[in-house]
Amino acid sequence: MQVFIAQIINGLSLGSIYVLLVTGFNLLLLVAMIIHFAYPQVVVFSMYISWWVLRATGNNIFLGVVAGIGSAIIFNLISAPLFQKVMKKREGVDINTTMVLSLGMGMIITDILSHGFNKGLPIAFPKEVVGDTSVLRIGLIDVSNGQIYSLAVGIIAVSLLFWLLYKTRAGRAFRAIAEDPNGAKLVGIPLFRTALGSYAITGVLGGVTALLLAVLLGTASPGMGEQVANKVLAVSIIAGLGNLTGGLIVGLLLGILEAIVQGYIPGSWANAVAFVVMLVVILVKPKGIFGMKL
Amino acid sequence: MSLPLYYYLAITAIYILMSWAIYLPYRVAHLHFLVVANMAISGYLAAYMVMTLHLSFWVALITGFLVGGLIGFIVAQFIGDAPTFAVVIVGFTFIYITRTVIENTKAVGGTMGIFGLPSIMGNPALHRWIILIILYSLVLIVGFLIYRFDHSRLGRAASAIFVDKNIAMSFGVDVKKIGILLQTFSSFIAGGCGVLYGFIYKSFHLDYFTFHLIGIFMTVIFVGGYRTQWGVVVAAPILYGLPLLFPPEVASWRIVIYGTLLIMVLVLKPEGFITRKLVYKIEKKLSYLIHRRGVRI
Numbered sequence: 001m002q003v004f005i006a007q008i009i010n011g012l013s014l015g016s017i018y019v020l021l022v023t024g025f026n027l028l029l030l031v032a033m034i035i036h037f038a039y040p041q042v043v044v045f046s047m048y049i050s051w052w053v054l055r056a057t058g059n060n061i062f063l064g065v066v067a068g069i070g071s072a073i074i075f076n077l078i079s080a081p082l083f084q085k086v087m088k089k090r091e092g093v094d095i096n097t098t099m100v101l102s103l104g105m106g107m108i109i110t111d112i113l114s115h116g117f118n119k120g121l122p123i124a125f126p127k128e129v130v131g132d133t134s135v136l137r138i139g140l141i142d143v144s145n146g147q148i149y150s151l152a153v154g155i156i157a158v159s160l161l162f163w164l165l166y167k168t169r170a171g172r173a174f175r176a177i178a179e180d181p182n183g184a185k186l187v188g189i190p191l192f193r194t195a196l197g198s199y200a201i202t203g204v205l206g207g208v209t210a211l212l213l214a215v216l217l218g219t220a221s222p223g224m225g226e227q228v229a230n231k232v233l234a235v236s237i238i239a240g241l242g243n244l245t246g247g248l249i250v251g252l253l254l255g256i257l258e259a260i261v262q263g264y265i266p267g268s269w270a271n272a273v274a275f276v277v278m279l280v281v282i283l284v285k286p287k288g289i290f291g292m293k294l
Numbered sequence: 295m296s297l298p299l300y301y302y303l304a305i306t307a308i309y310i311l312m313s314w315a316i317y318l319p320y321r322v323a324h325l326h327f328l329v330v331a332n333m334a335i336s337g338y339l340a341a342y343m344v345m346t347l348h349l350s351f352w353v354a355l356i357t358g359f360l361v362g363g364l365i366g367f368i369v370a371q372f373i374g375d376a377p378t379f380a381v382v383i384v385g386f387t388f389i390y391i392t393r394t395v396i397e398n399t400k401a402v403g404g405t406m407g408i409f410g411l412p413s414i415m416g417n418p419a420l421h422r423w424i425i426l427i428i429l430y431s432l433v434l435i436v437g438f439l440i441y442r443f444d445h446s447r448l449g450r451a452a453s454a455i456f457v458d459k460n461i462a463m464s465f466g467v468d469v470k471k472i473g474i475l476l477q478t479f480s481s482f483i484a485g486g487c488g489v490l491y492g493f494i495y496k497s498f499h500l501d502y503f504t505f506h507l508i509g510i511f512m513t514v515i516f517v518g519g520y521r522t523q524w525g526v527v528v529a530a531p532i533l534y535g536l537p538l539l540f541p542p543e544v545a546s547w548r549i550v551i552y553g554t555l556l557i558m559v560l561v562l563k564p565e566g567f568i569t570r571k572l573v574y575k576i577e578k579k580l581s582y583l584i585h586r587r588g589v590r591i
Binding site for chain 2: 035082085086095096097099100101103104105106107108110111112115226227230233234237241268269271272275276278279282283284286287
């Protein structure tokens, strides 16, 4: 029973990471109308930039945080014109072209990380950054500060995002474009400028996710982005593409499922079980459990 | 024949066949990445049959084709008419699951892989020639079948689905059946390619079947031109051959080069270099020249 509870806690902190990633992915899909398959790879890239700045500045955490978030925003904004150029029609999502473009970006990022940083070996964050200090211990249940940070920051970030979407003018513009791009254009909402705003917000979310991953895991590797990208896309499809609330629920559930399986099944089989579950759900319900918002 | 030439010709043929295996389902806007998992499954199965069960290469090759086709057919029952992103994610998850199963299965060498596959007919030089003959025969057969498909009613139906699935359905096109047909055939090709890929190197390792492979095939299709089969024929030898001429420090960055090329082509020349218009002009010119020669004779 203690193992079960411990894994639920692990799952919630991991799930909060997935929720942040899926929320950013869905936001880009709804407002910028792109499928950014390489979004998790951008997050891993931000982790590497943060690590590099920490090493260069003698573990200056403030600069590491700024570098992590800043690099994600800059990368997203640089890629915005590329996506906008390849989209055939702004009124709908050009799934094929934007997905292929983001696959290309993912290839580039993964290979640069394999060659350009730490000779392709996994990186490890300094002890001051990694949140592995035990805050609460009851038998086998061990809650670390990293888990608390990821859960707390995840809740705050998603709450802020929902506040932005539902309580601000900018959020109303986002929702208007997501609902009906033509109608939004008619009432004078600038599509490209608003889409750029979504790239920037997703960049902030991505940077925050990168920092949380650094705190929670303490390491990163070039191939991490591909695996996470697969899970993020799977969660989005299972929840229903563009469904923010659905993504929240399924992201948390996936985190909990993975953690519980890892607690009882050894090694890499745990990952395979999570993928099998996702595969079965997608095969049975290719349009998602909660329905697509596209 | 020199070894470098053998590897160049063999791998180019694999690239052509596998890129066609992805090109076919993409005719109905499906990015069918399951083909890489098909390669791995059929390849490892063939290696196991040859090394452990001591069956002949030919039995293993035919089994590889059939197993690939069977897996493609079964999965296509569920995703034959699914949205593109669902097909993509099914492919990716299959690759992860396949890699995990192979990694943890000692019978197929686990993370070490399988090495020391025997030469066909027991002779290394004959082995290389046989592999090349099989590969290029496949290129001709598959190329011919794709050409007939593209110029048939089925090909036109596939084009209609690519442009607008709903309008295609309203014209009576059975979207699911065409999706199943294309996915099954593409998995069939991939199964055979998986067996041959391993027998080119006489070994099987998980590093042969990675996501980089998907990136390479995507680059071949989109840079060559995704609207016709000829783009793959032109792009595969160039994209595989050029990095071999670069100095090693540059060649090691070839995935970055492929990714950059893919993005540049999507932004600047979305249809690729070999477009349908170009192929049509060439076909017209060729038929005019043949006709003129015919009249002279």
